[in-house]
Amino acid sequence: MLKTRITELFQVRHPVVQGGMRGIALAELMAAVANAGCLGFLSAHTHIEPESLRREITRTRTLTQGVFGVNLTVLPNIKRDYEGFCRVIVEMGVPVVETAGSNPAKYIELFGKAGIKATHKCPSSIRFALKAQELGADAVSIHGFECGGHPGEVDIPGLVLIPAAADQLTLPILSSGGVADGRGLAAVRGLRADGAVIGTRFLLTRESPLHPAVKARMLAATEKDTRVIGRSVHDSSRVLNNRLVEDVLTLEKAGGSDYASLLPMIGAERWLDASQRGDTDGGAFPVGLAVGLIHDLPSVAELSIGWWPRRSPSFAHA
Numbered sequence: 001m002l003k004t005r006i007t008e009l010f011q012v013r014h015p016v017v018q019g020g021m022r023g024i025a026l027a028e029l030m031a032a033v034a035n036a037g038c039l040g041f042l043s044a045h046t047h048i049e050p051e052s053l054r055r056e057i058t059r060t061r062t063l064t065q066g067v068f069g070v071n072l073t074v075l076p077n078i079k080r081d082y083e084g085f086c087r088v089i090v091e092m093g094v095p096v097v098e099t100a101g102s103n104p105a106k107y108i109e110l111f112g113k114a115g116i117k118a119t120h121k122c123p124s125s126i127r128f129a130l131k132a133q134e135l136g137a138d139a140v141s142i143h144g145f146e147c148g149g150h151p152g153e154v155d156i157p158g159l160v161l162i163p164a165a166a167d168q169l170t171l172p173i174l175s176s177g178g179v180a181d182g183r184g185l186a187a188v189r190g191l192r193a194d195g196a197v198i199g200t201r202f203l204l205t206r207e208s209p210l211h212p213a214v215k216a217r218m219l220a221a222t223e224k225d226t227r228v229i230g231r232s233v234h235d236s237s238r239v240l241n242n243r244l245v246e247d248v249l250t251l252e253k254a255g256g257s258d259y260a261s262l263l264p265m266i267g268a269e270r271w272l273d274a275s276q277r278g279d280t281d282g283g284a285f286p287v288g289l290a291v292g293l294i295h296d297l298p299s300v301a302e303l304s305i306g307w308w309p310r311r312s313p314s315f316a317h318a
Contacts, residue, residue: 002014002015002189004172004189004194004195005139005172005194006039006139006172006174006194006195007195009117009138009139009172010039010067010069010095010096010117011067011095012037012038012039012066012067013037013038014036014037014038014195014304015185015189015194015195015196016038016039016185016195016196016198016304017038017039017040017041017141017174017195017196017197017198018030018033018038018039018040018041018197018198018199018202019041019071019098019141019149019176019197019198019199019202020041020042020043020044020070020071020073020098020100021043021149021199021202021203021286022043022045022046022073022268022272023043023046023209023268023272023275024043024203024208024209024210025040025041025042025043025046025071026042026046026056026209027042027056027059027060027062027063028063028207028209029202029205029207029208029209029300030042030060030063030064030068031060031063031064031066031068032064032205032207032299032300032301033066033068033202033300034060034064034065034066034067034068035064035066035300035301036300036301036303036304037066037304038300038304039067039068039069039096040068040069040202041068041069041070041071041098042056042057042060042068042069042070042071043070043071043073044070044071044072044073044080044085044089045071045072045073045075045078045080047080047085048080049081049084050081050084050085050087050088051088053070053085053088053089054088054091054092057070057088057092057094058092067095067096068094069094069095069096069097069098069117070085070089070094070097070098071097071098071100072085072086072089072097072098072099072100072107073099073100073101073121074099074100074101074102074107075101075102076102077259077263086107086110086111089111089116090110090111090114090116094116095116095117096116096117096118096119096138097111097116097117097118097119098118098119098120098121098141099118099119099120099121099137100120100121101121104118104120104132104135104137105135108120108132108135108136108137109135109136112136117138117139118136118137118138118139119137119138119139119140119141119174120132120135120137120139120140120141121140121141121143121176122140122141122142122143123143123147123150123151123152123153124142124143124144124145124151124152124153124154124155124156124161125142125152125154126142126161126164126165126168126169129142129165129169129173130168130169133169133170133171137171138171138172139171139172139173139174139194140165140169140171140172140173140174141173141174141175141176141197142158142161142162142165142173142174142175142176143176143177143197144156144157144158144159144161144162144175144176144177144178145157145158145161145177146158146177146178146238146288146289146290147176147177147178147197147199147238147288147289148177148199148200148203148226148238148239148286148287148288148289148290148291149199149237149238149286149288150235150236150237150238151177151228151236151237151238152236153231153234153236157177157178158175158176158177158178158188158191159191162175162188162191162192162193163191163192166191166192166193172194172195173192173193173194174193174194174195174196174197175188175191175193175195175196175197176196176197176198176199177288177289177290178288178289178290179196179197179198179201179290180198180200180201180290180293180294181201181293184196184290184293199286199288200218200287200288200290200291200294201290201294201303202300202303203215203218203287204218204219204291204294204296204297205297205298205299205300205303206297206298206299206300207299207300210275211275211276211277211278212278213278213279213280214274214275214278214280214285215297217240217242217280218240218285218287218291218294219294219295219296219297221240221241221287221291221292222292223289223291223292223293224292225240225241225291225292226238226239226240226241226287226288226289226291227239227241227245227249229245229248229249229252229266229284230248230252230262230266231252232252232255232257232262233257233258233259233262235259235266237266237284237286238286238287238288238289239266239271239284239285239286239287240284240285240286240287240291242280242281242284242285243281244265244281244282244283244284245284247265248262248265248266248284251265265284266284270282270283270284271283271284271285271286
């Protein structure tokens with residue numbers, strides 16, 4: 001066990017956080033992550049209405065007594081009862097929330113008054129992290145260019161982004177992107193992050209609800225098999241390369257595409273449906289560069305044993 005500001009803040013054994021992956025971060029995976037001593041986030045916007053989130057929180061608590069939180073991603077193009085989600089989170093006594101997608105000011109204030117810790121997700125942006133710190137966030141997660149899903153519109157890798165953030169921030173920092181095992185965790189600790197947000201590695205575990213055919217496609221991928229789509233509409237997303245993604249890139253390169261024309265191809269509804277059907281070319285599946293480091297499908301418990309490399313760098317700065 002390694003103590004950092006993150007383990008102390010969230011009362012978990014390991015400075016490892018499972019990101020709030022839409023459609024994936026459900027009770028079974030959440031419980032496995034919590035039982036392994038890591039912090040996981042249920043995805044609020046997986047659910048259409050707040051009572052569904054309440055049921056998922058309750059279901060998770062029947063499977064674990066460990067700590068877990070809720071990811072609250074507020075997006076203008078996804079219509080949800082966000083205020084209702086907040087009400088459920090407070091009423092259920094969720095100990096920590098990850099905010100993302102929009103200005104978190106009112107949510108940080110609301111959760112702070114309820115005694116709930118708040119960490120804010122900042123894609124490739126120290127500026128947004130500084131603002132979250134000013135607003136009273138308890139921690140920030142900073143996403144580098146390597147991460148799956150939305151890395152932001154500025155291509156800065158974690159090797160530069162994290163130490164630059166650590167030089168300017170005083171609150172705990174979570175590094176997101178490129179970490180698949182203990183080597184990556186040790187590396188971001190060496191960059192002065194207090195822990196790591198991990199998506200792709202948890203995606204490829206036995207408890208993950210991702211369709212087996214899609215898992216197999218990802219396990220066969222190398223570090224060269226992701227693409228960034230959505231740049232033309234300023235909604236960049238790193239995804240697994242497939243026929244649909246190649247079509248999207250061709251359309252973007254030709255020009256003339258807009259968000260309305262791209263959304264049916266790149267939106268979450270399509271890849272979630274493709275995943276349920278096991279159609280590996282039917283959706284733009286979010287995945288990070290770390291997919292090239294992953295070649296097995298362990299349980300979360302088995303995975304947690306390997307967080308620590310045999311020879312770790314000095315953590316004197318912790």
